[in-house]
Amino acid sequence: MIQQIYPAPIHSYRYELNKDMHVAAAHYIDDERAGRCQRVHGHTYFINLTIVGDALDETGFLVNFSKLKQAVHGRFDHRLLNEDTLFETAPPSTEKMAETIYKVVQEQLDTCPNRPLCIQVYVRETPTSYVVYRPKEHARG
Numbered sequence: 001m002i003q004q005i006y007p008a009p010i011h012s013y014r015y016e017l018n019k020d021m022h023v024a025a026a027h028y029i030d031d032e033r034a035g036r037c038q039r040v041h042g043h044t045y046f047i048n049l050t051i052v053g054d055a056l057d058e059t060g061f062l063v064n065f066s067k068l069k070q071a072v073h074g075r076f077d078h079r080l081l082n083e084d085t086l087f088e089t090a091p092p093s094t095e096k097m098a099e100t101i102y103k104v105v106q107e108q109l110d111t112c113p114n115r116p117l118c119i120q121v122y123v124r125e126t127p128t129s130y131v132v133y134r135p136k137e138h139a140r141g
């Protein structure tokens with residue numbers, strides 16, 4: 001069972017949904033300043049998505065939990081992250097991973113008529129290292 005403590009963002013939307021998931025993936029940081037992380041290695045990332053909105057869809061969902069899992073897990077699980085076109089311009093650091101997950105998720109949410117928003121992505125890479133990404137403003141696509 002996944003259970004983690006992560007920060008709760010402040011907002012005034014009526015609904016807040018959180019989706020946890022694990023993604024097993026390999027990566028490397030192609031820069032000598034990254035030390036041993038230059039070598040290909042793997043992590044089981046723990047990811048938490050925070051989605052908010054004021055309206056539900058016809059099924060009573062803010063967004064289907066499985067859609068969120070498909071967008072993230074479906075794309076990155078059991079992959080070498082560096083091979084993904086989303087990491088063509090910047091290496092898959094935890095920070096970039098969190099930002100990239102935000103973009104992938106918000107793109108999916110932009111197709112929903114009830115217009116939910118992703119306001120926080122939490123990515124834990126190791127037991128001692130995690131990043132929280134929050135978009136500057138709750139931008140609508």
Ligand SMILES: Nc1nc2c(c(=O)[nH]1)N=C([C@H](O)[C@H](O)COP(=O)(O)OP(=O)(O)OP(=O)(O)O)CN2
Nearest residue numbers: 029034037041043092093094095125126127128129
């Ligand atoms: N700001 C960042 N620093 C580092 C990143 C990163 O993505 N952003 N990544 C790495 C490595 O990829 C590594 O996988 C994780 O590093 P680290 O937490 O140092 O790993 P350890 O398990 O060895 O941590 P300890 O707390 O020392 O056990 C490096 N830096």
Ligand SMILES: [Zn+2]
Nearest residue numbers: 027037041043
């Ligand atoms: Zn790593």
